[in-house]
Amino acid sequence: MDSSAKVESKLRRVPKGFNEARKVRVVARIKSFADQVLDGGSMASWISVNKPDGDASDSVTISFGGQPVSRKETYEVDYCYEQNEDTEKIFAKEVKPLICGVFDGHHATVIAYGARGTGKTSTIQGTIEKPGLASLSMNELLLMAKEKGKSIFISYYEVYVDHVYDLLDPKRPTVLVLDNGHGKIQLKGLSQIPVKSLSDFYELYLGSSSRKQGQKIANESPHRSHRGLIVHISSTNEAASDTHSVAKMNFVDMAGYEDARRKSTDGTSLVENSKINKFTYALLNVASALNSNDNHVPYRESKLTRILQESMGGTQSKILMISCLNSSFCQDSIYMANLAARSCQVTKRVASDTIRKMKSSTNSVVHSSLRNQIPKSVSATAKKQTISRSYFSEKKASVSTTSSYTIKGRKLFEDATSHLGKRDKEIQLPSASSDCVPLKYEEATSVVDQANPLPCSLKPEEECTSALEKEFSAAGISSAVETTIAPKDVSNSNHDPGRIIDGMNALSATGDGPNINEGNNRSMINIVDELPVESTPGVTSSTSLSVVQSSDLDKENNGCSTINEDKSPPLSAQLQALSNNWRSVCSSTRACLRVSDNNAPNGLVFTDVTEPQTPTMERSLCVYNEQDVVNPSTPWETFSQRSTGVKKSLVEDYLRLLNTASKEELKKLKGIGEKRATSIIEFRAESPQPFRSLDDLMEIGLSAKQIKEMMKKEVAGLLFN
Numbered sequence: 068m069d070s071s072a073k074v075e076s077k078l079r080r081v082p083k084g085f086n087e088a089r090k091v092r093v094v095a096r097i098k099s100f101a102d103q104v105l106d107g108g109s110m111a112s113w114i115s116v117n118k119p120d121g122d123a124s125d126s127v128t129i130s131f132g133g134q135p136v137s138r139k140e141t142y143e144v145d146y147c148y149e150q151n152e153d154t155e156k157i158f159a160k161e162v163k164p165l166i167c168g169v170f171d172g173h174h175a176t177v178i179a180y181g182a183r184g185t186g187k188t189s190t191i192q193g194t195i196e197k198p199g200l201a202s203l204s205m206n207e208l209l210l211m212a213k214e215k216g217k218s219i220f221i222s223y224y225e226v227y228v229d230h231v232y233d234l235l236d237p238k239r240p241t242v243l244v245l246d247n248g249h250g251k252i253q254l255k256g257l258s259q260i261p262v263k264s265l266s267d268f269y270e271l272y273l274g275s276s277s278r279k280q281g282q283k284i285a286n287e288s289p290h291r292s293h294r295g296l297i298v299h300i301s302s303t304n305e306a307a308s309d310t311h312s313v314a315k316m317n318f319v320d321m322a323g324y325e326d327a328r329r330k331s332t333d334g335t336s337l338v339e340n341s342k343i344n345k346f347t348y349a350l351l352n353v354a355s356a357l358n359s360n361d362n363h364v365p366y367r368e369s370k371l372t373r374i375l376q377e378s379m380g381g382t383q384s385k386i387l388m389i390s391c392l393n394s395s396f397c398q399d400s401i402y403m404a405n406l407a408a409r410s411c412q413v414t415k416r417v418a419s420d421t422i423r424k425m426k427s428s429t430n431s432v433v434h435s436s437l438r439n440q441i442p443k444s445v446s447a448t449a450k451k452q453t454i455s456r457s458y459f460s461e462k463k464a465s466v467s468t469t470s471s472y473t474i475k476g477r478k479l480f481e482d483a484t485s486h487l488g489k490r491d492k493e494i495q496l497p498s499a500s501s502d503c504v505p506l507k508y509e510e511a512t513s514v515v516d517q518a519n520p521l522p523c524s525l526k527p528e529e530e531c532t533s534a535l536e537k538e539f540s541a542a543g544i545s546s547a548v549e550t551t552i553a554p555k556d557v558s559n560s561n562h563d564p565g566r567i568i569d570g571m572n573a574l575s576a577t578g579d580g581p582n583i584n585e586g587n588n589r590s591m592i593n594i595v596d597e598l599p600v601e602s603t604p605g606v607t608s609s610t611s612l613s614v615v616q617s618s619d620l621d622k623e624n625n626g627c628s629t630i631n632e633d634k635s636p637p638l639s640a641q642l643q644a645l646s647n648n649w650r651s652v653c654s655s656t657r658a659c660l661r662v663s664d665n666n667a668p669n670g671l672v673f674t675d676v677t678e679p680q681t682p683t684m685e686r687s688l689c690v691y692n693e694q695d696v697v698n699p700s701t702p703w704e705t706f707s708q709r710s711t712g713v714k715k716s717l718v719e720d721y722l723r724l725l726n727t728a729s730k731e732e733l734k735k736l737k738g739i740g741e742k743r744a745t746s747i748i749e750f751r752a753e754s755p756q757p758f759r760s761l762d763d764l765m766e767i768g769l770s771a772k773q774i775k776e777m778m779k780k781e782v783a784g785l786l787f788n
């Protein structure tokens with residue numbers, strides 16, 4: 068064996084955690100002792116790491132604080148790099164073995180995430196003096212590319228809120244993330260620059276050779292963002308394209324997680340912070356889905372996961388997630404460790420655990436919703452996080468065949484604040500840095516509790532109500548409490564029904580499910596099928612009216628079927644319909660469909676309305692207690708209920724227009740001219756039905772403010788013209 072063959076065979080050794088069954092390896096890294104407090108001459112150890120077999124351990128557990136061992140929360144991950152283990156070691160053990168696979172056509176992705184200031188940038192990017200994983204890998208990649216006659220190109224992007232920018236272009240143009248509908252993602256506008264040497268790379272990636280340790284890149288913008296480096300391996304000297312690309316290696320430095328309920332130390336807005344956290348959850352949801360071989364992987368939950376979709380999705384792709392932890396007390400680090408441990412785990416325990424939690428949380432949600440109380444804190448009920456992985460492997464097969472409620476594409480992680488009402492979001496906890504300050508609320512150690520504290524968490528926030536829709540809603544004012552339930556039968560659909568909703572159905576079927584009928588107060592049931600319409604052959608799209616007058620369901624169903632037509636109805640007709648809807652709702656005496664059944668408690672009936680003939684993209688019906696419909700509590704409440712329905716209806720119709728109208732029709736909308744109409748059409752060409760919430764308009768470069776203004780004008784036009 069010659070020396071290069073030896074090097075290659077050494078590189079081919081797959082790290083222990085990467086095996087056929089698990090494509091995502093989750094390791095932790097503890098920032099070094101630099102800021103650690105000396106305690107009696109030795110380093111105070113806030114984090115304890117238990118490695119049963121030392122470096123060779125298959126998995127290790129970590130725990131925090133000085134609690135007695137018997138009461139300690141422990142978190143199991145694939146490995147944990149301690150303070151004395153440097154980036155070179157992580158590279159040698161975790162990343163180097165992936166490089167050979169990249170030249171064999173298997174994508175690799177390395178992601179650092181964690182609380183703020185925990186060393187993510189140092190781990191991924193580093194400096195010239197202390198190179199990070201990307202730089203160490205580039206050295207190796209260049210050597211191998213030379214040996215194998217391949218070329219290397221790099222792209223470097225930033226994801227800020229919902230926009231993607233090209234960091235290698237001084238003008239920082241917006242990059243469009245386009246999906247051709249088959250998992251092929253095109254990053255339109257993202258440059259690829261050839262790299263021939265390490266100094267080329269440093270110049271491009273680190274921005275300036277004079278950069279010192281701890282500095283971010285020279286031309287860095289002050290805001291917090293996620294940054295991704297893509298190393299393209301091309302078989303020719305041309306930029307990697309569909310035909311020339313061998314594979315990609317991604318390095319992602321996530322923006323630091325910070326509990327969104329805490330006042331940010333650097334003035335980061337709540338929206339910005341929530342977005343950052345949402346991306347972290349989205350990534351971990353994807354990791355969990357991949358590790359448990361779910362049919363549905365929720366890439367669409369965030370822009371970043373969509374960018375990484377192709378790289379993460381391949382059958383031979385490997386993903387290394389590095390959970391960066393602070394060496395001194397950091398509440399957010401505990402939470403991150405919890406998430407890391409969760410995303411290591413697969414199948415049954417997660418399914419049953421989630422359903423159990425969901426049962427109790429939904430029950431309490433219904434109770435608390437009906438009492439009109441929104442929890443201000445998260446509870447800490449998940450006591451024992453350590454779960455034997457062998458248990459999962461053994462049980463996995465049987466679970467997938469016997470369990471009627473295996474959760475696929477489930478949503479394990481969600482921003483704990485995403486469910487909070489506006490008023491609650493305004494209630495801010497005292498300012499505190501992420502380091503060293505215990506939180507006032509209960510410890511955020513229960514992922515499931517955090518994930519499912521309120522009905523909205525049964526499905527992604529954006530599918531419940533996007534941020535913009537919430538703002539829009541605020542303009543129309545809505546105070547009705549919404550409870551989301553799944554359509555009764557989606558089992559015949561080709562696609563993965565998704566997330567936690569399956570569990571809900573199973574529970575309802577056995578009579579164990581949450582009793583949504585409880586209580587006498589008004590409850591509103593929003594029936595939603597969140598499935599992407601493009602993946603559902605023959606599926607009708609959406610009803611146009613969420614507020615149904617009289618019990619004319621046939622009419623509504625007819626309304627559904629028209630949406631599947633290739634051609635949209637003329638814009639004027641759609642706008643007219645919207646206008647009519649608004650007027651008729653305003654003039655009607657009944658705001659919502661009343662379904663009465665004398666045998667049903669509180670007059671709530673699900674049978675007729677929750678069993679759609681075909682899954683729909685979104686269908687909203689309001690069902691009220693009979694008593695309430697006859698005797699609405701206050702005129703304000705009646706108005707609020709109606710506003711909610713009208714708002715939903717309007718947004719749905721507007722989105723449908725965006726998804727189907729011709730360019731000329733689009734230009735009739737307020738705020739959409741030639742350029743925006745062209746962008747919308749182009750965007751649609753790459754991804755059928757791409758607009759699923761108003762936020763998706765950001766994909767064509769609109770800001771949240773611009774979208775809001777457009778909607779305001781549209782509504783004003785409908786009402787007063």
Ligand SMILES: Nc1ncnc2c1ncn2[C@@H]1O[C@H](COP(=O)(O)OP(=O)(O)OP(=O)(O)O)[C@@H](O)[C@H]1O
Binds near residue numbers: 097182187188281322
């Ligand atoms: N392993 C380490 N040992 C000692 N100091 C470190 C280590 N990693 C990072 N640091 C220092 O900690 C500080 C924060 O590091 P870094 O910018 O990498 O954190 P980050 O997690 O990327 O921060 P942010 O969340 O703001 O993006 C820097 O001053 C850096 O030099």
